[in-house]
Amino acid sequence: MVLYAEDIMHRDNRVYDPDTDCLTASKIMSDERHGYIIIGKNGKPEGIITEWDLINKxxxxxxxxxxxxxxxxxxxxxxxxxxxxPMDKIADIMAINGIRRLLVIENGKFLGVITSRDILRFFHDYVKDVVDIASKFGIR
Known part of the structure; x- marks a missing residue:
């Protein structure tokens, strides 16, 4: 079974105003338990801020x-x-570009975000399923 971006993305497609101050952004990130927020206007992403950006910059x-x-x-x-x-392409894009968050956009519309944690969760579940199936055949 092939999984696609739409199967694992966070469907939270809120976009915050670029004129929002960093203190407010950090409170939003804390309240939403996200390590990032998307910045833009009229629902169109123009940038991203991560917890690392706030700490470092x-x-x-x-x-x-x-x-x-x-x-x-x-x-x-x-x-x-x-x-x-597809999931394998998503993992490749993240690895090649050294990023942990990837936007999902369809026909110019921002749909959501995929994080490296989402990828890890998928692979964890996949390995668990393989081990469970193998154990049914006496393979350890």
Whole structure:
């Protein structure tokens, strides 16, 4: 069975205003228990902020997070896939580009996000299923 982006993505497609300050963004990330937020306008992603961005670009430099807007520190080189992109291709794209979050966009519409944790969860479940099947045949 082949899994696709649409099968594992987080369907949370909220996009936050680029003029949001970093303190507000960190509260959103904490409340939503996400390590990232997507930034853009009119539902169209323009950038991403991760927990690492907040630590590295704001806190570690002793900058007041209320005084920095997301548009000042967001990463804008967004990489995306379509909803029908197969799992192996998604894993390849993440590995090749050294990213942990991948946007799912279909016909210009932002549908959701796939994280490296989603990929790991899939492979964990897959290995567990293989082990369970093998044990039925006496294979350890």
């Amino acid at each position: 704001v806190l570690a430099r002793n900058i007041n997070p209320e005084g920095i807007k997301l548009k000042e520190i967001m990463s804008t080189n967004l990489i995306s896939v379509s909803s029908k992109t």
